[in-house]
Amino acid sequence: MNRRYHAVFSLVFTVLAASLATSCSRSASVTVIVAKPTAFGAAIVESSGGKQFAQTGSLLAQPVIVQVNDERGTAVAGALVEFAAVPGVTFDPPTALTDSSGQVTTSVSLGGMAGRYQIVAFTTDKSHKKVELKIEEIALGYQQALGRHLNDQYCERCHNPESTVERVSNYDNLEVKPHPFTEGDTLNKISDADLTAIITHGGPALNKSALMPAWGNTLSKSDIQALISYIRAISDPPSRSVGPVYAKN
């Protein structure tokens, strides 16, 4: 008698709880089918896509491509590669087998916090040991994104040595070479105040080349702050004021 009551009661309770739980979770679960690897590599290397800048939460312009190699450095097809990072960073696809050239391509969306994100790509070798590769990407907050816009408009044509189809770099034409903004070794040693002075009053303000003109009448103070925050965000090695802190979500 007693037992039966107990059994019925617990059954009812379980059903209620289960139905409550399912009704509460409004999104259905997605089952991820992980492919079975057909081969194993010994090392994983970056092909392209590292150290990109994108606005917080948005897609990186270029996909991240990694390659799995064996002991002799030849590409391995059919090896399983998984990508991982802090919550908020998404990969499409998060896992895949390497293609015939030993590569895996994934599109990466960064998290909502500005800063550096570390992405780990890993594969397993023959003895089921994890082999991993760390890649860094940079998420730009509002101010840094504004700085990037100003950089594209005013600075990049001299400060970026790379040319594109739409923009021919003026870097090689200059007698005194400007510093690319990723050049952390040099720029990290210049204080915010000094950077502000150079941008506002031109190179001669700090006994540097007059080829760097004064922008103080063209850019506002907040524009210049935005530029400096962009320069600090993308510098390589990282600038001290931001520090080697990895953003989390």
Place this chain on the structure above:
Amino acid sequence: MKEKLTSLWQRLFGDSVRAFGVVSLIFLGSLAIAPAKNFFSEWRHYQHGYLRMIRNRSDANTLQRHFQGGIQQIWLPELGVVDRCTSCHVGLKEPSLADVPNQPYRTHPVIPHKLEQFGCTVCHRGQGAATTISEAHNSTLAWEQPILPAKYIESSCGQCHRGPLPGTPQLNLGRNLLSREGCVHCHTVKLSDGTTIKATDDPPSLSHIADKTSREWIFAWVKDPQAYASTSTMPNFKLSDDDARDMSAFLIANSTPLAGDNRGLTRVAPPDPAAGASLYGESFCASCHAVQNAAGNMVGGDVGPELTRIGSKVKLGWLLAWLSNPRTYDAATAMPYYRFTDSQLATLSGFLMAKADADYLANVKLDPATPEQIAHGKRLVSDYGCASCHEIAGIKKPENFAPNLSLIGSKPVTQLVFLPGMQHTLPDYIATKIKQPRAFGLGLKMPQYTFTPAQIDALTTALLSLNDRSSTLPTSLAVAATPESDYRPAGKAGKLMTDLACFSCHRINGHGGDMAPDLTWEGSSVQREWLVEFFKNPGTLRPSLIRRMPRFNLTDAEVNELTDYMMTVYQNPAVDRDSMPLSGYSQGEVELGRQLFYGKYSCQGCHIVDTKTDKGYIGPTLTQVGSRLTAAWMYQWMKNPQALRPGTIEPNRAMSDEDARALTAFLISQKGGGKSPLPAKGAGNGAPAEEVAKK
């Protein structure tokens, strides 16, 4: 069991004193529930966590002094904001907490607005008055606005800012796509100021399509537009072979011939691929049209359609008529009326007709159309709303063909149908709907677009900004966009400028494209002789530019008409062309100008005056600037370039009057070698410039 219960009852409520005591205890206990809930609340937990965290920091005392315990609230009645987010997000206003890796203690990133003036939920959504994470961040039955994912945050800027902002590239792109990809042909988007978003693309009229192309091409095109041209913006309607057959039958049967739409040539020269390629290059067709090269890369602009397989599409007679004057077929086309000669027409059309793909229509075999097929085709054309984008004789443009999107950013989640496995949120719904519109049910008409993931994010951002808040925002808070002006030049010159499609590339008085320089003040800036010469033989002024002004076969009378109009009408009131002479400056002034140019202002970083020594690649080449610009314009330009052309890259150097005058004297002395405005290609042009300077 029964005895146990009875004895328990006896023990607790056996007599009245016992019963009173027990009931009092239960009463006291229940009274304590409320304070206990308050004491163990989430916000208190986070505030304690914050205090523990700051204790070990070097600026602990300052942070401690700024800290205010208890529930915090930002109340902004005019925005409908009651935000208690700062109860947990304690460090938002502490600049030193930028190194904390995550919320709730990290500093808010620097933005142009103050927290106290805008609150949190205006941008981030969520339930502001809630004091627990789940209620504040997630959607509940009573509150459907969960926190907006970071990748769509720019949509919130768009609630008040109606125009593009430098800090919101994704929103700007999304709004641009809404107009450019033709979304607003079918979907009405009404803004709170009463205006509707206008489409900026120009889908061709189909009323005379039989003049232009074959039924087979239409069949293949409507089946899969991207198979013909990968850059095509026409979406794929996923038509069956039968439907495509009937649609093409109707469009051909419905087409009427247009006078002047077909042209033969009296004397046809044999097509010469080399001459064709060179004419295609000289006419700068690639500034607007793309062609896929052997390596698979698109080369060229995206103003006009891709031409990779143009020979498989158009009829020769139509192409000749189009190239000779495109405005006969389409009065509003962005294509200039080039005034090609007959032999040029033969060369260019031969070159374009050779851009054919033999395989493209090889498998398309259509029997002659039956009246039933044509009638069915007409029904299909109406059903799919083809006339929303294209002008089709006999079919009216449907009104409200697709759902109105004016408030899509506030659409209740309960009114949405989700696909299995997808997140039940509005942003995910919008993004997925754009990505795979037909997946949401049978019989849906929205076609499949070929947007990239970044474009989908941008479109979703733009659509999320169309919400209750943006539509009910007081006009005092809205930041209006600069509307595109409807400026059109008048008279004969105006007709000429329309024919030449100047506005496809140039902007004048707030109207036109941005591929080429703004000409609003052209009359103040250039010398008449130079402009005449430039129309006859346009060169580039900037060494690094790929796109250039094409040469139109203008008559002398037409050149004079255009030049006179521009010199008289496009005058800047602040620049008096006659206030400074074009010559007669003292040797001393010129020499001082030279020193300023190469020394104090180091203009050679961006400009070239002496091709032997200067290498600057950013600004225009100045070897002949003395024969091109007026002295008054140069002087005013150097005093403040942005005042004459907002957004120009040349920095404002705040020059003294003396410096500006000396530099003007130096530059006006740079007359170049000859009269030709062609850019200096070799090192020859520097020397004459110096000679002139020494005179």
